[in-house]
Amino acid sequence: MNRLAGTPVRNLISILVFMATVVVLSTGAYMGAGWSFSDALYMVLLTVYTVGYGEVHAINTPYLHAVTMGTIVLGCTGMTFVTVSLVQVLTFSQIQQLLGVNRVKTDINKLNDHVIVCGFGRIGVMLAKDLAAGGADFVILERDDARLAQARELGYLAWQGDATDETSLQAVGIDRARVLATVLPDDAANVFITLSARSLNPNLQIIARGEVPSTETKLMQAGANRVILPTHIGAERIAELILFPETARFIRGSERMRDFEKVLRDLGLEMEVLVAAEGTAVVGSTIDALEAKAKGSFFVVQINPRNGEPVTRPASTTVIEAGDGLVVVGRPGARISALFSAPAERPRAGRNVF
Numbered sequence: 001m002n003r004l005a006g007t008p009v010r011n012l013i014s015i016l017v018f019m020a021t022v023v024v025l026s027t028g029a030y031m032g033a034g035w036s037f038s039d040a041l042y043m044v045l046l047t048v049y050t051v052g053y054g055e056v057h058a059i060n061t062p063y064l065h066a067v068t069m070g071t072i073v074l075g076c077t078g079m080t081f082v083t084v085s086l087v088q089v090l091t092f093s094q095i096q097q098l099l100g101v102n103r104v105k106t107d108i109n110k111l112n113d114h115v116i117v118c119g120f121g122r123i124g125v126m127l128a129k130d131l132a133a134g135g136a137d138f139v140i141l142e143r144d145d146a147r148l149a150q151a152r153e154l155g156y157l158a159w160q161g162d163a164t165d166e167t168s169l170q171a172v173g174i175d176r177a178r179v180l181a182t183v184l185p186d187d188a189a190n191v192f193i194t195l196s197a198r199s200l201n202p203n204l205q206i207i208a209r210g211e212v213p214s215t216e217t218k219l220m221q222a223g224a225n226r227v228i229l230p231t232h233i234g235a236e237r238i239a240e241l242i243l244f245p246e247t248a249r250f251i252r253g254s255e256r257m258r259d260f261e262k263v264l265r266d267l268g269l270e271m272e273v274l275v276a277a278e279g280t281a282v283v284g285s286t287i288d289a290l291e292a293k294a295k296g297s298f299f300v301v302q303i304n305p306r307n308g309e310p311v312t313r314p315a316s317t318t319v320i321e322a323g324d325g326l327v328v329v330g331r332p333g334a335r336i337s338a339l340f341s342a343p344a345e346r347p348r349a350g351r352n353v354f
Contacts, residue, residue, distance in 0.1 A: 012085035019078040021055050025046065026071040031285055033064055048075030107157055108173055116172050118163035118193055120147040120181040123209060123230060127183060128156055139172045163193050166200060167214040174200050180208045186214040191222050198223030273304075274340050282340055288316035298330020 008288035023044050035057060043056045048071065059068050070083045085086040115131060115138035117124055124128060124140065128151070131138045142148045151158040161168030164181065174180065174197060182193040190208050197206055201254040210216050217228045276282040287300050306323035321324070 003056045008088040009087065012082070012089055012291060014335075015078060015081045015085050017353060019048070021142060022071070022074045022078055026067065026075065029067040029070075029193040030064075032066070033061070044071055044075070048079055049069045050076055050079075065276060081255045097318060104157065104159060105171075108139055108159060108171070109141060111167060111173050112176050114138055114173065114176070116169070116174060116177050117143060118180065119184040120151050120158070121183070122142075123183040125150075128154070129290070132156065141172050164189055164196065166196050169193075169200055174204065177201065177204060179207065181209075183209040185209075185211060187211050187218075191218050194219055194222040196222045241353070255290075268331055269329055270331075271327065274326050274328055275323060276320050276326065276340070277326045281343065282320055282338060283322045285320055286316065287314055287318050287320065290320065291316075294330070298328045300326050300328055302327035 026044045174325040208219045304325035
């Protein structure tokens, strides 16, 4: 297609070069008969554009007759080809654009159980890269021309449209999609997209990006299954490196563990390090009791005592102390956060202990 696209342009360039040569030679020929440069160029342009205002000087010699006839034949023929080439270039570009849109639409219509990525900014670029590496079928919905072109240059299937518009969501097959990830840097837009997507496909899994923590509740109420706070995740990773550098290096630093984390994500699970803060209900609880409260939403695979070496596969009777770090594997969500942030229960008033 790219080879064909260059053909009309090359034809136009060749004809323009030919016309420039005719104009230069004809102008020089008239000047050879004693005409001034301005009169000679004026005569040539009148001839090749077939305007016919009249002769600048009398054409009364065989030499001028030959020059004029040559200019008429070559110049008028060349201008005809210039016009045809211009029409060809404009028509071909429009056809190519139409065929490109139709091809993208055909490819989208073939998708089923695919992923829709709304937005191709910083997060969208990284997400698309990981999805492509994992062999997932996905389509990018982006309204910005430059970002859309970037996505297509990288070989991704992309559709131009506003994700807040239901028509655009329908164009990328939201009724057949498995997951929608809205990763725009605008919380209000993400909430609106979530609402629209949920109404169009009640069975869709929606993962939404939030910039501020207060948006998380709004996104969940709008229908998101999960909310990702990039700044919050970044802060958690930094805290891991500061508080538990060895553990962070172990679970994030090797290619094997990164592959393992991808497997966990495919299963809907995550591995993370959580801190047992002073004054929370986690402190003083055993691992067995903590996992029972979690009702199977996660389990502890390693404990990092405040003073001591990390313990892998700790005993179920191990008591959690304030400041301990727990490496957990489970389904991310509000239950884990609630357990690690719930305050410790206070003794009931009026009870005496003998």
